[in-house]
Amino acid sequence: MADYQAAADQIVKAIGGKENIDQATHCVTRLRFVLKDEGKVDEKALEQIDEVKGSFSANGQYQVVIGQGVVNRVYAEMVKRTGIGEATKEDVKRASDQKLNPLQRAVKTLADIFIPILPAIVTAGLLMGINNILTAPDIFFDQKSIVDVYPAWADLANMINLIAGTAFTFLPALIGWSAVKRFGGNPLLGMVLGLMLVHPDLLNAWGYGAAEKTGDIPVWNLFGLEVQKVGYQGQVLPILVASYLLAKLELFITKRTPESIQLLVVAPITLLVIGFLSFIVIGPVTFAIGNVLTSGLVAVFQQFAALGGLLYGGLYAALVITGMHHTFLAVDIQLINSKLHGTFLWPMLALSNIAQGSAALAMMFVLKDEKQKGLSLTSSISAYLGITEPAMFGVNLRYRFPFIFALISSGLAGMFIASQGVLASSVGVGGIPGIFSIIPKYWGAFAIGMVIVLILPFIGTLLYAKLKKKKDFSEELN
CATH class of the missing domain: 3.30.1360.60 (Glucose permease domain IIB)
Known part of the structure; x- marks a missing residue:
């Protein structure tokens, strides 16, 4: 005490x-x-x-x-x-x-929405990685998976996949709960709104492309107005916009309704109005916007993959300092549910975390203060497991050069894996365990990226510390 x-x-x-x-x-x-x-x-x-x-x-x-x-x-x-x-x-x-300022508030709002649901998403990603190991061919057997060779494992893999996929299948409900709470409304109404957008009676969003080609998209006929009965599984923008409007409308009605009848008036009117708007206007418009933004980002990375990987991989840790990295979780989710069925951004996040861990580990061999040596070791292990704050803020940023070597190394690794088209099928644990979230056919390329961020920051930090022997620098390390 x-x-x-x-x-x-x-x-x-x-x-x-x-x-x-x-x-x-x-x-x-x-x-x-x-x-x-x-x-x-x-x-x-x-x-x-x-x-x-x-x-x-x-x-x-x-x-x-x-x-x-x-x-x-x-x-x-x-x-x-x-x-x-x-x-x-x-x-x-x-x-x-x-x-x-307005930009910082916008970034912070997104962070406030996604951070509470992050454990569910990361857990789902880790479980999907386990499912990948069981069901992907060419990992342990030539052109066959574990369940192909050992059929008794098939139902176990199927159950793991169901548990893992639940968070992504009902993602709008998770976002709706968190977003409406953030905007000051009743989070349970946000959850209901999210579930409404993925109701089983709607055409599943993942089957929309095929239904569009065949012309089999179901519709509602509202007095001559045809509205597509389409779900929004895995979509981020529709539920974000709808949640904001729901919270504001709920607060507006609540202030103008006698307390004795609020239970009978507020929720029914709010859900009915926002529900209609979601299917008639909000959903179709934001769905189109999301597809355009996703297609644009994919096109940029397809044309300039190496440059994109170098910039995003190299600057990701700097984004963490500003808090802007949280905004890219929404982009990752959108990419995973696009035609790509995977995100090329998240693998670079995982490598950036490993790079920060390697730089911090090198400082354990450079520093003489026992407290700082211990912090360097424990924070590096934490970074290897996806939590970089102790390594970045406790060690690397304090001495600056380890942070710079980590940025350079993660940029080079990002450039390599982007040029190889590496994709993650889910958002998992952003460190060494992150390889399990990578689509198995890209494991080799991602493993090379891991080697880069394990070795280069460590060696670079050590060599710089040994070559730089000026008095002021020696005193700083002591």
């Missing part, structure tokens, strides 16, 4: 004292502050605190990385000893939003 008290006191002092704190909360690994003046933060003092593994500013919040299981205890002591009062994540979000 004494250690947590001391850590809380030291952190508060380093960020400019309790007078500099506007709001404070915590997530699984980080303390999140809205500060009155971030210029008062003493970053060097923060780095010297044993419990602190890194710090950074993003989306109007100053975040101090501490670690799972410890952050909540340090936060409790900080609240107790400063009297600042506990704040919810929503309180902090509202306060930090005031400091953001």
Whole structure:
């Protein structure tokens, strides 16, 4: 307890004292502050605190990385000893939003929507990877899969595939729940709206192309107006727009309806109006927009694959610093449900994470401070398993050159796998286990990319540290 008290006191002092704190909360690994003046933060003092593994500013919040299981205890002591009062994540979000420009607010809104459903999507991706191992040919047997050779495994693979596919099949329901909650409405109505868009009575979105060719698309006839009975499985834009309108309409009606009859009026009218609009206007328009954007992105990468891979692979870790990387989850999902049936962006994310881990691991052999050596080792393992924050903010960005070598290496690896057309069939664990989310026929090319980001950042960081022997640099490493 004494250690947590001391850590809380030291952190508060380093960020400019309790007078500099506007709001404070915590997530699984980080303390999140809205500060009155971030210029008062003493970053060097923060780095010297044993419990602190890194710090950074993003989306109007100053975040101090501490670690799972410890952050909540340090936060409790900080609240107790400063009297600042506990704040919810929503309180902090509202306060930090005031400091953001329109673009930052848009990016943050998407992050707020997709982060809560990320565990379901990543879990589904990992399970789909297991299904790939069981059902894909040419992995363990020539032109045959495990289930071909051992038919007794077929039903197990089928059940795994069903469990894995549920999150993607009902993805609009997950997004609807999270988006309506973010926009201030009733999240259960958002979930119902999402389920409405993938109702079994509708033509499955994945069968739309074939039905369009044969002219067998079912329609509703609404007094002469023909509306296609098409579902929106795997689509992102339709449910995002519909959720926003649903939340706003719900709030509008609620304010103007007596409380005694709100249960009978608000939800039925809201769902009916937005439901009609979703199938008549929102769905068709956003579906077309999503297809155009996806086709455009695919065309760019087909024409300039190597350049696209170099830029996205090399700059992904920089996007993490700004928080803009969350916006690409929606793009990944859209690509997976396009004609490609896979995303070429997510594999580069996985390689970027590995590169940050390799650079941090090299620093374990460079640094002399025992605390920093331990942090380098543990954070590298974390990055290899898909969590890069400790490695990036605790080690690589602090010394700069490991971060740069990681960027260069992931850019080169991204350029290679993009030129080979590597695709992931799902969004999985963004590190070494990420290979299981790659479509099996691309495993060889992706493995070469993994070798690049395992070796180049490690060797580059080590060689630079050995060649650079200036006094100021030596003191920095000590």
